[in-house]
Amino acid sequence: MTEQMTSGIELMFTGMGIVFLFLIMLVIAINIMSALVQRYFPDIPASKTVPGITADIDKSVVAAITAAVHQYRKKHN
């Protein structure tokens, strides 16, 4: 086996080792962090859309608005 190949194999072991080490550390850190945050800084689950409002608009209205926005964009850009 060539020297290059040897260093390649070594690289593979080191590399995969580091990748696993890194992500295992991350798993541990996440677990600790999540526990701490949920215990000491709990927050209301983030919900980006306001479902109440969105649900009220039926699809045809959304379609109409989408088209209007399209028109608006075309005119204004």
Place this chain on the structure above:
Amino acid sequence: MTEQMTSGIELMFTGMGIVFLFLIMLVIAINIMSALVQRYFPDIPASKTVPGITADIDKSVVAAITAAVHQYRKKHN
């Protein structure tokens, strides 16, 4: 006539010649391409707006939406 002028005139003839040659080639190529495409790869005429939907919205609604979009943009930018 100066030498410069001579080369200018020569440039004019060469230039217009190339321009025409180029665009004539393009006309020929378009004709061939259009024939081929319409024969072998016909597609439904592209229509970017959906007229049905757009037509349904009367102008005042569009105006209202445009204004709303304006407000939205101001707030969110």
Place this chain on the structure above:
Amino acid sequence: MTEQMTSGIELMFTGMGIVFLFLIMLVIAINIMSALVQRYFPDIPASKTVPGITADIDKSVVAAITAAVHQYRKKHN
């Protein structure tokens, strides 16, 4: 007092002098300009929003549209 301090104090007087001189000139220029413009080039007060339209849309409609725009943006970006 150090020489540096002296030049600092000098700088302060010159600086504040220039700042005031500049802005006083600007005040004078604005007064002249406004008088001239209002006399010779009067224009209808600029109003960027069209209050009539905006007022007609009640808040819930605006909210609905805002949500729709949001959806539209998410889909189209």
Place this chain on the structure above:
Amino acid sequence: MENLISLWHSTGIYNFTGGQAFMMLVGFLLLFLAIKKGFEPLLLLPIGFGAILSNIPVAGIAEEGGILYYLYYGIKTGLFPLLIFMGVGAMTDFGPMLANPKTLLLGAAAQFGIFASLLGALALNAIPGLEFTLKDAAAIGIIGGADGPTAIYVASKLSPDLLGAIAVAAYSYMALVPLIQPPIMRALTTEDERKIEMQQLRVVGKTEKIVFPLMLLVICTLLLPSAAPLIGMFALGNLMNACGVVERLSQTAQNELINIVTIFLGLAVGSKLSAEAFLQVKTLGILALGAIAFSIGTAAGVIMAKIMNKFSSTPINPLIGAAGVSAVPMAARVVNKLGLESNPHNFLLMHAMGPNVAGVIGSAVAAGVLLSLVK
């Protein structure tokens, strides 16, 4: 006291040269034309402002270390005009042209303005004190292409010192198209000709629109690779729009990217409006030749359309030849207006859009010829 004297010596009043003052007035004139007269405001406003900024004494905004100096690299490298061209490509619909490809020839004929004014520039060398090199003449001629980014691209390569005047002339005359073209168009056509109605154009499918920019690029590669930077970026923009699968890139190219580059390009062009470069008899020559270029281009387009009308199986309204100079979409609108004057049912806009966008290709081709032959 020392400070005060040093400050006084650094005021604009103390340092102003007549040339700078004059060029700032030119800048204000451009702003006036842009804002009050609506002359191509998107470009002439930043150009005018750039002219003012670069002629402020002491500040050195267009000199090394100043912002306009750095922005000018975008022109020097060709980046800015080519990115604008990409954006324009993305905004261009080749549908009307593909529906009636022979109108491409009108976009060829109208380029005669370019070469005629090139000759004109050389002829002006007869006047003592004027000395245009062949490169200068070519850069001036390209004004007749009626296409801003092409003119800036060519001028930056062939004659950067004249860039300011050339860009100003190009955009000003594009804005003046509704004044320059109609008399020429009326003079060269009869009332009957202007009344000619044209057959409705077929709808061009998506596949043709996708294939076209690629075909254009191939022909350019084979015949005239020196035009490939311009034609290539134009075709890229057009393809991004036509293909429909990279909508977000196409939108950005047409909007934010072209807007950013427009501001930078305008300012950088303005930085070439220095007193030394602009306050020369040459500039008057450039302005005169630019007007001639537009006029001759218009005339050549109309005459070509008249000839084609003679030989064509379907009627061709000679007015649409005027749109061949490009100046998209103004020239096409002018055609439409004149058509409606003679015949209220004659909507020529779509028919004029074909030669109009063909004119963009035509002047890019002419630019390629000049870039490859003028050395």
Place this chain on the structure above:
Amino acid sequence: MENLISLWHSTGIYNFTGGQAFMMLVGFLLLFLAIKKGFEPLLLLPIGFGAILSNIPVAGIAEEGGILYYLYYGIKTGLFPLLIFMGVGAMTDFGPMLANPKTLLLGAAAQFGIFASLLGALALNAIPGLEFTLKDAAAIGIIGGADGPTAIYVASKLSPDLLGAIAVAAYSYMALVPLIQPPIMRALTTEDERKIEMQQLRVVGKTEKIVFPLMLLVICTLLLPSAAPLIGMFALGNLMNACGVVERLSQTAQNELINIVTIFLGLAVGSKLSAEAFLQVKTLGILALGAIAFSIGTAAGVIMAKIMNKFSSTPINPLIGAAGVSAVPMAARVVNKLGLESNPHNFLLMHAMGPNVAGVIGSAVAAGVLLSLVK
């Protein structure tokens, strides 16, 4: 094995210096202030992140070849702060100021903070170990201008090593305006003064708004061309917005362009927050002087307003003088809040916007003075 040792030698743990660790904590502190305390998050978040990135050992993100190194060119050339200033100009409405031009003087008075803290910096040289040059002192003083891009622009020209600390101080104190200003404003005014209602402002027409930025640029050119880069780009943005004919450019300048540049500028400023540059007694001096600058500027504005109220035919509420430091629009909001506390019908927001935007001009003028006199 060799690999493992070589890897160990390339870990952060192995290479960390105390200074880097400390500066990363500073970065996290800035992120905390930005995200949790709402301190100017648009700038402090990228600055804080840039501080972290540039202090990561081994990675060399702020050294040649690293991304922050390249982004810093945008500050070195002045491009980034000037483009931000253009965007700010496009967002600024000079209407309230034009309706009551004498409030411009409040924007002049508040610049006293700049020169007072400049003197303060020189005075600190008495402390052994501290050594501020006149350039350093000027760069520190500009914190009192309460205007981020101006501070960064001046610091990058006069004292790039202090840039990080100066930018952080400037933006932090701008965020702290609601805490710093009220006690000073209350101390210097009586309850009756705070109750003063001001006359409603006239509506300013479009033409005046178009002419103003041009007039501003002309005066700057004549009196103080060294301020022309700042004032010029500000006026350009303002004109683009006011004229109404280049709406798409104005929108891009206010949104996408300023956003892109803000990210880049913040990161690049962060790259100057290295341990060697920041972990010095100087930094404490800068932070102290910054607070003094804001306080003195506020006081000077309020006192000026009191004086003007004495001599003015129409009543002037002294509180609006505090808005003269700029810190747009926070300072104006603080004024409004204090006005409402004393008199629930007293809406001072619009009246405070005049001095507020005047303060931006005022500090750009002060910047011009410093750039032209401090060598």
Place this chain on the structure above:
Amino acid sequence: MENLISLWHSTGIYNFTGGQAFMMLVGFLLLFLAIKKGFEPLLLLPIGFGAILSNIPVAGIAEEGGILYYLYYGIKTGLFPLLIFMGVGAMTDFGPMLANPKTLLLGAAAQFGIFASLLGALALNAIPGLEFTLKDAAAIGIIGGADGPTAIYVASKLSPDLLGAIAVAAYSYMALVPLIQPPIMRALTTEDERKIEMQQLRVVGKTEKIVFPLMLLVICTLLLPSAAPLIGMFALGNLMNACGVVERLSQTAQNELINIVTIFLGLAVGSKLSAEAFLQVKTLGILALGAIAFSIGTAAGVIMAKIMNKFSSTPINPLIGAAGVSAVPMAARVVNKLGLESNPHNFLLMHAMGPNVAGVIGSAVAAGVLLSLVK
């Protein structure tokens, strides 16, 4: 006449080399795949177009003075891939991963494809005429990361000559994920395993999402600072989005900025598709190794998931291991599809998103290892 000959000598027909013609065909093939087959069109369209432009004879678009030459600086400096990574970070939701952190290990296992194909490249040196250095092998291996910007970043640092082929392979195989992965996934799992339903994920709060990118950066700093440019810009984007206080910056990073950079990056990558660099046996090796890398990565992910399912208290469907290669979000969608095939009530999309985004981190870490150990 001289002109005509000179023109003829400047045509593409006269100057075409076979290599250029072939590379233009490769460019057209990429356009075809992008437009008609929907292969990662956002990148492959500009790359394909860039390939065409850079192989146009005479024009020199990728040589000094040409636009692609200048755009390539954005890759050389690392700016473009890192900005894309920032944008991707802003678009990434770490919620599903934070809800089930052990799935991160799947994103680790799938990186085995990188190192396996690195070995493969070295093994190919046995074939006469092929000569991959360790740097080349590392750059090729990173294709297995299934992440475009990471591959481009690493290749530009380690083996710029292979950049074109590597980028094309990376994006092509990402587009081919729906073809490459399913057979491997089916072969390695039983029907019963594919039917496994997973517990619904808890909702992850905003604070955890804010803290995560910072934590990621800290761990990266401590363990592997050579990955910090990639991880750092990714974390910055993610933080800007998660924190909610710099919405306008986050939006710009996800939209206009990433779009602009994508166009530029694609064109610049295309400029590395020159005949000399691409028309080598090496390229075939790269394409073969890329496919192997994806396959092995997929297999490693699935096997890891099977092992974890054995030891886990809650059930883990082995299919989600395939998503560990990244190729966001295609790989997760493929998982979802296969899950539904075996069990119509089995929605694995969210469960697969965890390993999917973990795979992005995993390949950035692998990139850091390669950048720090391969010299």
